[in-house]
Amino acid sequence: MTTHPIALAIHGGCGTLPKAEMSEAEWAEAKADLALSLKAGWAVLGKGGTAVDAVEAAVLVMEDSPHFNAGHGAAFNADGEHELDASIMDGSNLAAGALCCVKRIRNPVSAAKALMRQGDPLLLAGPAGDTFAEAEGLDMVENEYFSTDRRRKNLSSMKIRELVGSASEASEAEKHGTVGAVARDRDGHLAAATSTGGYTNKPPGRVGDSPIIGAGTYARDGRCAVSGTGKGEFFIRYCIGHEIASLMAYKGLSLEEATRQAIAELTTHKIGAGLVAVGADGSIVAPYNSEGMYRGWITPDGFVHVATHGEVELAGQVEAA
Ligand code: ASP
Numbered sequence: 001m002t003t004h005p006i007a008l009a010i011h012g013g014c015g016t017l018p019k020a021e022m023s024e025a026e027w028a029e030a031k032a033d034l035a036l037s038l039k040a041g042w043a044v045l046g047k048g049g050t051a052v053d054a055v056e057a058a059v060l061v062m063e064d065s066p067h068f069n070a071g072h073g074a075a076f077n078a079d080g081e082h083e084l085d086a087s088i089m090d091g092s093n094l095a096a097g098a099l100c101c102v103k104r105i106r107n108p109v110s111a112a113k114a115l116m117r118q119g120d121p122l123l124l125a126g127p128a129g130d131t132f133a134e135a136e137g138l139d140m141v142e143n144e145y146f147s148t149d150r151r152r153k154n155l156s157s158m159k160i161r162e163l164v165g166s167a168s169e170a171s172e173a174e175k176h177g178t179v180g181a182v183a184r185d186r187d188g189h190l191a192a193a194t195s196t197g198g199y200t201n202k203p204p205g206r207v208g209d210s211p212i213i214g215a216g217t218y219a220r221d222g223r224c225a226v227s228g229t230g231k232g233e234f235f236i237r238y239c240i241g242h243e244i245a246s247l248m249a250y251k252g253l254s255l256e257e258a259t260r261q262a263i264a265e266l267t268t269h270k271i272g273a274g275l276v277a278v279g280a281d282g283s284i285v286a287p288y289n290s291e292g293m294y295r296g297w298i299t300p301d302g303f304v305h306v307a308t309h310g311e312v313e314l315a316g317q318v319e320a321a
Helices: 024-046 051-064 108-118 127-135 149-164 232-237 240-251 255-267
Strands: 007-011 084-090 095-102 123-125 179-184 190-196 217-220 224-230 273-279 295-298 303-307 312-317
Touching: 007 024, 007 051, 007 273, 024 051, 024 179, 024 295, 024 303, 024 312, 051 084, 051 108, 051 179, 051 190, 084 108, 084 217, 095 108, 095 127, 108 127, 108 190, 123 127, 179 224, 179 273, 190 217, 190 224, 217 240, 224 232, 224 240, 224 255, 232 240, 240 255, 240 273, 255 273, 273 295
Parallel strands: 095 123
Antiparallel strands: 007 179, 007 295, 084 095, 084 190, 179 190, 217 224, 224 273, 295 303, 303 312
């Protein structure tokens, strides 16, 4: 059987803070967590593991990190609670699992994978998702586990903006963020996973694009795997993940061109948007239209790359693909 070089890319959301608002130590920690996430996913792929297990492993690290809007560190909704959305998709057979508005699952991405393995249903909402995860024996936490001081400040500032009518002027960092990963494994299979707290001050019950297969998450062998970040309502309207795969399949566009077109379309709505994607050939792209996007990838020679804004930094070397 032919083996394929492995490929992995991640994002930690396009809601990056302006550099002036984060201490040097916090920047260093966020970048270190991006590198840890990449290394966790790469370790799975390096051992011959599946793309699905690799994207789960990578997303798990970012869910556990306080620096990204997913799991611990998730945004607050308007009621001061956390409602989390996540999904995962296996490009080899189009199997997928997703949860939305869950409140007690420490790592929603693992619950999405467990649901995918079960096969049917594909998407569980609210308490049903929490109950499913509990029955699966996954780690359950109190809702406060997800809270951090920074997100609390974001909620207060968004509430004030709401009162004075300046919500549309909020920075991407005040509003949102998400984490996601895409991978190709040694068998050439693709997978994508995405996890988020949604946007700050969102109405309770609001569901974004991250748990919507074809919108914020999509993977299909022979085409691409995509994980998005940005104003979810528009990712849903354009079915961004599926749109990119279709532009490649029906129009013959390259991954780079298809993702460029998708981001350009979203940009016409003046919203922050970004994504990571991997092609069937293992090529990787990470376009965004905002000031920055937490992101990273490992090149075939094993160099770990992480970035927050324009510049890309080396964060070590691992085994080559
Ligand atoms: N896409 C996420 C949502 O709309 C938020 C984000 O990525 O910033 O829930």
